[in-house]
């Protein structure tokens with residue numbers, strides 16, 4: 068569950084996690100740098116805590132050892148008792164839950180920024196569970212206004228689905244998904260962009276803590292519908308690949324009848340839905356193991372209510 072911070076509560080427990088996927092190197096190396104020199108994460112009203120979320124995967128420069136850490140923050144995994152011989156990421160999720168949670172409790176951290184990269188052309192994507200998270204929607208709006216380039220908002224929560232992500236351990240959270248960058252590679256432009264986004268998010272929290280209120284606004288965001296699988300044989304072999312006209316067109320409109328795949332035979336496959344969608348994570352390397360070619364998204368406009376400043380803290 069995420070919630071708007073109630074009036075009277077500043078956010079002073081903030082974490083910045085990288086290496087949740089061990090081969091997404093912008094977050095890995097920014098966090099390693101901040102662990103040595105955390106001054107960049109300090110603001111007047113708080114200091115954020117850097118944390119390397121999956122050190123074993125990071126060391127081997129792989130996404131994960133046993134299972135995806137960023138899908139491991141469900142009640143089932145967090146309360147699992149077979150931790151000694153169990154999957155490494157389940158133990159790691161439980162440790163993170165101890166450090167920054169417990170998830171859903173009053174003791175949980177106020178905010179987690181979780182840093183990711185994608186090989187897809189997602190630019191500087193801002194990822195959160197739902198538009199109902201008013202505080203984080205205000206942060207997204209602030210980041211869009213105060214940083215360079217597009218920052219599409221990606222809402223990943225599905226109705227009735229338990230929130231499984233690392234950032235869900237805190238009361239509020241934001242995933243930064245920057246790309247295109249190959250996994251296992253550092254690109255200067257992507258690294259500096261991520262650094263600017265984190266700085267801007269920290270500035271927003273600091274302004275809020277200092278007593279700034281933020282007015283209501285309307286904002287465009289993309290809400291997940293469902294994954295679109297690659298064309299596959301009954302045994303799971305790929306029968307084709309993302310169509311050249313779709314490649315790199317993340318968050319562009321895709322209309323019924325537009326091409327989405329090309330088969331190895333040369334045949335084209337066209338989108339058969341009945342409405343325009345906005346694909347995201349097109350041809351993301353990490354989703355091949357799931358057979359997912361992209362995620363179908365719908366473009367929505369939301370009216371976000373004002374965010375009231377916290378009351379001044381007692382001297």
Ligand SMILES: [Zn+2]
Pocket residue numbers: 087088091182183184
């Ligand atoms: Zn990731």
